Structure formats: structure tokens, C-alpha cells
Amino acid sequence: MTTRRYQSGEVDYxxxxxxxxxNHLRGLLYEAATVLLTRTGVIRGFAIEFGIVAAxxxxxxxxxxxxxxxxxxxxxxxRELFAIHGEEYRELLGEIKIxxxxxxxxxxxxxxxxxxxxxxxVGPIGASLLMMKTPDPAMFKSGRDFAAWIGLTPKxxxxxxxxxxxxxxxxxxxxxxxxxxxxxxxxxxxIRIGRPHRSPDRRQR
Numbered sequence: 001m002t003t004r005r006y007q008s009g010e011v012d013y014x015x016x017x018x019x020x021x022x023n024h025l026r027g028l029l030y031e032a033a034t035v036l037l038t039r040t041g042v043i044r045g046f047a048i049e050f051g052i053v054a055a056x057x058x059x060x061x062x063x064x065x066x067x068x069x070x071x072x073x074x075x076x077x078x079r080e081l082f083a084i085h086g087e088e089y090r091e092l093l094g095e096i097k098i099x100x101x102x103x104x105x106x107x108x109x110x111x112x113x114x115x116x117x118x119x120x121x122v123g124p125i126g127a128s129l130l131m132m133k134t135p136d137p138a139m140f141k142s143g144r145d146f147a148a149w150i151g152l153t154p155k156x157x158x159x160x161x162x163x164x165x166x167x168x169x170x171x172x173x174x175x176x177x178x179x180x181x182x183x184x185x186x187x188x189x190x191i192r193i194g195r196p197h198r199s200p201d202r203r204q205r
Contacts, residue, residue: 032092032095032096032099033096035092036089036092036093036096039085039088039089039092040058040061040089042085043061043064043065043082043085043086043089044056044061044064046078046081046082046085047064047068047082050068050074050078052064052067052068052071054067061089065082065083065085065086065089068082069082069083069086103128104124107124107127107128110131112131113127113128113131114127116130116131120187121180121183121184121186121187122180122183123183125179126179126180126183129173129175129176129179129180130176133173133175133176134176148171149171149172150171150172150173150176150177150180151170151171151172151174151177152177152181
């Protein structure tokens with residue numbers, strides 16, 4: 001039985017999770033997703049070395065692997081190595097699906113998580129990260145305080161009465177900040193092109 005270990009725990013091929021608790025599930029999901037993205041980058045990078053270019057996107061990996069497996073002009077060893085990478089890629093997809101299903105079940109059962117997911121641009125992924133990584137909300141007097149905690153406020157380089165603001169501080173949790181920024185950016189893009197806002201968590205209906 002294949003077992004893949006992550007920093008937060010481990011998931012075996014049958015989907016048994018060694019540590020309990022929704023925070024561990026969330027940690028496993030994001031770590032597995034990070035490993036998966038790394039694996040797709042490796043596959044695409046190796047393919048480029050052999051003159052095979054594929055468009056970006058997870059949906060392009062499987063067709064790329066099929067092209068490589070059918071390309072008899074490639075050395076046999078290279079095709080075998082690509083096959084190994086492909087098998088690991090498929091195992092990761094299966095593991096992520098198992099964890100994601102358990103995480104969504106926890107999300108649907110948690111009223112606070114569902115309320116957070118209803119915020120435009122947050123969705124179930126952002127809600128899960130907020131539940132896992134954010135301290136007691138009572139610590140923050142306002143949204144500005146939360147923005148400062150997460151690292152979205154600019155650095156202050158003011159001197160001699162002259163206000164000079166730099167780039168954002170990038171304090172706090174990088175993953176949480178990235179997910180919220182990506183969600184907000186996607187929402188703004190939809191608004192700019194005039195598309196109506198839809199529920200970010202259609203799966204929970």
C-alpha cells in the first residue's frame with residue numbers, strides 16, 4: 001500500500017487519515033496541492049527539454065503524458081521516467097480528491113465556515129484557510145487591523161513630515177494572503193466585465 005507523508009500528517013492509498021481534526025485535513029489538502037503543482041511543473045519542464053511543449057493548466061498534463069507515451073522517437077528510458085512521474089501525478093490527484101471530499105463535508109457542517117464562504121471572493125477554500133489560520137477575531141478592532149495582520153498594508157517610509165508608502169509588508173500567513181488576494185482579484189475581474197456574482201460555494205447546495 002502506497003503512503004505519502006506530508007508535514008501535517010499522512011494519507012494512505014485507501015484514504016485513511018492518520019491525524020484527526022479539520023485543521024489537519026486542511027493542512028493536508030494544501031500541502032498535497034503544493035506537491036501536485038510542483039509535480040506538474042517537473043513534467044512540463046522535462047517535456048520541454050525533449051522539444052515537447054504543452055499549454056499551462058492541470059487539464060493539459062494527462063494529454064501531455066499520453067503524447068509522450070506514444071512518441072516512439074523519445075528514448076525508452078525517458079518514456080519510462082515520464083510514466084513514473086505520471087503515476088505519481090495520478091496518485092496525488094486521487095489523494096487530493098479524498099481529502100477535498102472530507103474537507104467539504106466539514107465545511108458544510110460548520111456554520112461559521114459557510115458564512116465566510118458566502119463572502120464574495122472568499123469561497124470554501126478561503127473560508128477553510130480563515131478557519132485554520134486566523135486567531136480570535138476579537139483581536140481585530142477593524143478590517144484595517146486584520147489587513148495589517150495579514151500583511152496587506154503598505155510599509156511606511158515617512159520622514160520629515162513627508163508621507164512615503166512602500167510595498168505591502170507581506171506579514172502574516174503567505175498562503176492565506178495569496179488565496180484571499182486571488183479571490184478578490186477574480187471577483188473584481190468578473191465585476192469589470194459585467195458578469196453577475198454567483199455563490200462561491202455551489203457544491204454545498
